[in-house]
Amino acid sequence: MLRTIFIIIFLSLIFVLFAGASFAAPPIKIxxxxxxxxxxxxxxxxxxxxxQMMVDEINKTGGVKGRKLELIVYDTQGDATKAVQAVNRxxxxxxxxxxxxxxxxxxxxxxxxxxxxxxxPIISCAAGIKITEPVKKWVFKTAQNxxxxxxxxxxxxKEQKIKKxxxxxxxxxxxxSGREQLKLKAGEFGIEIISDETYGPKDTDMTAxxxxxxxxxxxxxxxxxxxxxxxxxxxxxxxxxxxxxxYMSHGVSSKRxxxxxxxGAEDIILPSGRVIVADQLPDKDPQKxxxxxxxxxxxxxxxxxxxxxxxxxxxxxxxxRDAIERxxxxxxxxxxxxxxxxxxxxxxxxxxxxxxxxxxxTKDAFVLVQVKKGDWKLIK
Amino acid sequence: MTKExxxxxxxxxxxxxxxxxxxxxxxxxxxxxxxxxxIHTMLAVxxxxxxxxxxxxxxxxxxxxxxxxxxxxxxxxxxxxxxxLVIIMAAxxxxxxxxxxxxxILKLKGHYLxxxxxxxxxxxxxxxxxxxxxxxxxxxxxxxPNLKIGELVFDNDFHNYYLVWIITLGVMLLSINLSQSRxxxxxxxxxxxxxxxxxxxxxxxxxxxxxxxxxxxxSAMAGSLYAHTMTFVAPASFGFNFSVELVTxxxxxxxxxxxxxxxxxxxxxxxxxxxxxxxxxxxxxxxLMLIVITMFMPGGLISGLQLLSQKFFLKFKAKAxxxx
Numbered sequence: 001m002l003r004t005i006f007i008i009i010f011l012s013l014i015f016v017l018f019a020g021a022s023f024a025a026p027p028i029k030i031x032x033x034x035x036x037x038x039x040x041x042x043x044x045x046x047x048x049x050x051x052q053m054m055v056d057e058i059n060k061t062g063g064v065k066g067r068k069l070e071l072i073v074y075d076t077q078g079d080a081t082k083a084v085q086a087v088n089r090x091x092x093x094x095x096x097x098x099x100x101x102x103x104x105x106x107x108x109x110x111x112x113x114x115x116x117x118x119x120x121p122i123i124s125c126a127a128g129i130k131i132t133e134p135v136k137k138w139v140f141k142t143a144q145n146x147x148x149x150x151x152x153x154x155x156x157x158k159e160q161k162i163k164k165x166x167x168x169x170x171x172x173x174x175x176x177s178g179r180e181q182l183k184l185k186a187g188e189f190g191i192e193i194i195s196d197e198t199y200g201p202k203d204t205d206m207t208a209x210x211x212x213x214x215x216x217x218x219x220x221x222x223x224x225x226x227x228x229x230x231x232x233x234x235x236x237x238x239x240x241x242x243x244x245x246x247y248m249s250h251g252v253s254s255k256r257x258x259x260x261x262x263x264g265a266e267d268i269i270l271p272s273g274r275v276i277v278a279d280q281l282p283d284k285d286p287q288k289x290x291x292x293x294x295x296x297x298x299x300x301x302x303x304x305x306x307x308x309x310x311x312x313x314x315x316x317x318x319x320x321r322d323a324i325e326r327x328x329x330x331x332x333x334x335x336x337x338x339x340x341x342x343x344x345x346x347x348x349x350x351x352x353x354x355x356x357x358x359x360x361x362t363k364d365a366f367v368l369v370q371v372k373k374g375d376w377k378l379i380k
Numbered sequence: 381m382t383k384e385x386x387x388x389x390x391x392x393x394x395x396x397x398x399x400x401x402x403x404x405x406x407x408x409x410x411x412x413x414x415x416x417x418x419i420h421t422m423l424a425v426x427x428x429x430x431x432x433x434x435x436x437x438x439x440x441x442x443x444x445x446x447x448x449x450x451x452x453x454x455x456x457x458x459x460x461x462x463x464x465l466v467i468i469m470a471a472x473x474x475x476x477x478x479x480x481x482x483x484x485i486l487k488l489k490g491h492y493l494x495x496x497x498x499x500x501x502x503x504x505x506x507x508x509x510x511x512x513x514x515x516x517x518x519x520x521x522x523x524x525p526n527l528k529i530g531e532l533v534f535d536n537d538f539h540n541y542y543l544v545w546i547i548t549l550g551v552m553l554l555s556i557n558l559s560q561s562r563x564x565x566x567x568x569x570x571x572x573x574x575x576x577x578x579x580x581x582x583x584x585x586x587x588x589x590x591x592x593x594x595x596x597x598x599s600a601m602a603g604s605l606y607a608h609t610m611t612f613v614a615p616a617s618f619g620f621n622f623s624v625e626l627v628t629x630x631x632x633x634x635x636x637x638x639x640x641x642x643x644x645x646x647x648x649x650x651x652x653x654x655x656x657x658x659x660x661x662x663x664x665x666x667x668l669m670l671i672v673i674t675m676f677m678p679g680g681l682i683s684g685l686q687l688l689s690q691k692f693f694l695k696f697k698a699k700a701x702x703x704x
Contacts, residue, residue, distance in 0.1 A: 173518035
């Protein structure tokens with residue numbers, strides 16, 4: 001008896017699945033590769049969650065041009081070999097029309113030759129300037145360039161008449177790119193880097209580097225890294241009684257940083273996407289609507305604060321949706337329409353792609369925020 | 381059939397099958413996976429010579445792989461040297477480092493040797509990561525040219541497949557040959573009992589250094605091929621995790637079997653692809669499968685296969701006897 005019921009349920013399930021598939025127009029397949037596990041999982045996980053959430057959302061409201069979207073996500077574990085395999089699979093097996101990812105600059109660079117050969121557009125969620133400079137026909141990105149964040153910090157320093165600074169950067173992709181940009185741009189703002197320290201991604205104590213910095217005439221410290229390192233720097237600086245202002249990068253602009261750094265986070269200034277201060281923005285800010293909807297949506301689905309890493313995936317999905325909306329669901333049409341994107345108010349900023357610019361953002365993509373009483377406060 | 385003839389036949393069949401596979405997979409991404417299996421087989425064979433035959437563990441073999449990849453990458457992109465020349469150079473360079481390093485560290489045994497090779501692997505990884513001006517640091521080195529012979533450019537999976545597999549088959553043939561020579565027997569003697577081997581007049585220490593050097597040479601060559609087929613290298617591909625993955629390939633495939641190394645490399649490279657249907661649980665199932673394999677086939681997949689075929693053969697024979 002039980003067996004018959006099972007068989008009936010099973011058969012009807014298959015029938016429903018097939019019926020669903022045959023009545024609807026075939027879905028538009030979009031591929032995604034994210035570093036969901038491994039050292040860059042703090043990027044990949046919110047990105048994967050956000051992308052899936054947005055695709056479900058779009059499908060719930062009728063899809064794109066009456067067709068549903070289908071997101072195929074592969075985890076690359078932060079490894080270039082796996083990223084290349086995944087992209088090959090997306091293109092040759094799954095026959096996707098566009099690809100999103102990867103989360104890190106290294107993996108994004110690794111897959112570029114593959115997508116260029118196959119002529120499928122890719123929107124990277126990594127920040128490295130190398131990805132879109134020089135401009136590559138099939139490659140776009142949504143994450144803000146590190147250079148823009150550096151310029152925001154230096155502008156603020158110039159206003160504060162800070163001339164001599166110390167930098168402490170992490171020795172991974174994010175940190176080395178930041179370090180390079182800090183050194184490159186300092187001269188333009190009349191700022192001198194008098195101390196240049198680094199730390200390892202897994203270090204748990206930065207007292208040595210900070211003691212060295214304390215002995216110099218630096219008027220401010222810039223720390224460039226992603227959690228948890230900068231939180232240690234913040235706490236150590238407090239313990240050592242360092243009074244000069246401490247600047248951080250956008251790599252720590254999530255609530256998690258304030259939790260980790262505790263007391264030490266107070267008064268720290270950092271450039272960030274608008275997402276963490278969405279409710280403090282003036283109503284006329286064009287991004288406000290998108291930001292609030294993203295923040296609320298993410299909190300509802302995943303019970304945690306959405307951060308701007310997930311925002312990179314949000315932007316990528318919406319950019320592709322708009323491109324298909326305007327044009328056609330073929331790789332070539334999507335690429336052409338992406339390049340024509342104008343004034344797209346996303347999470348990362350206002351996107352304006354063109355033939356010469358596949359990064360699409362200006363330094364307005366960043367605002368400066370300060371930690372006050374354990375929460376973010378928009379400066380100005 | 382003599383033993384030698386049978387082995388030649390097996391190798392020829394194996395090569396033939398591998399060399400016709402691409403015609404059925406021409407446009408599939410599986411061809412791309414097969415290219416990586418080829419590179420991983422080369423690495424697993426190299427490590428097997430050291431682990432399976434000589435019984436010396438190395439937890440830093442990804443470093444030699446990385447050296448090959450980076451030397452090829454750097455010298456072809458920054459100095460525009462001929463890629464083929466650089467491959468030889470990279471392999472010789474890694475072999476020289478292995479040779480110099482082998483003398484002190486191969487005096488160590490067991491856990492201490494594991495620690496020393498582990499340390500070496502991590503040092504090399506840090507060098508890849510930190511010398512940003514040369515290696516491009518954590519975000520990698522791109523723009524490595526494809527290999528070419530005259531007009532033939534190895535720029536798609538189909539071409540790369542033959543490039544990688546012809547070299548891999550060559551390495552396998554040499555390794556099988558080596559394992560059955562006087563050196564191979566000496567290595568196995570060292571594996572079973574170093575003292576006994578030395579009593580028999582084998583200079584165990586020098587022999588271990590030699591096989592370590594050969595192993596590094598092959599690994600670096602695999603690294604160069606990897607760099608030219610991927611056209612991109614980043615340090616994350618040569619970290620501690622990959623060293624462990626290589627050891628797993630050798631153990632799962634079967635210690636001391638060259639075909640076992642191929643099986644191990646093939647399984648470890650393709651399994652994650654097939655397990656993707658389980659989504660978030662793939663890593664758990666992957667781990668469970670490895671545990672089951674090592675528990676029930678301690679000699680690796682190859683011995684499991686041999687056992688199965690023997691059983692099947694016996695059953696078949698019993699039936700045939702009954703029938704007669």
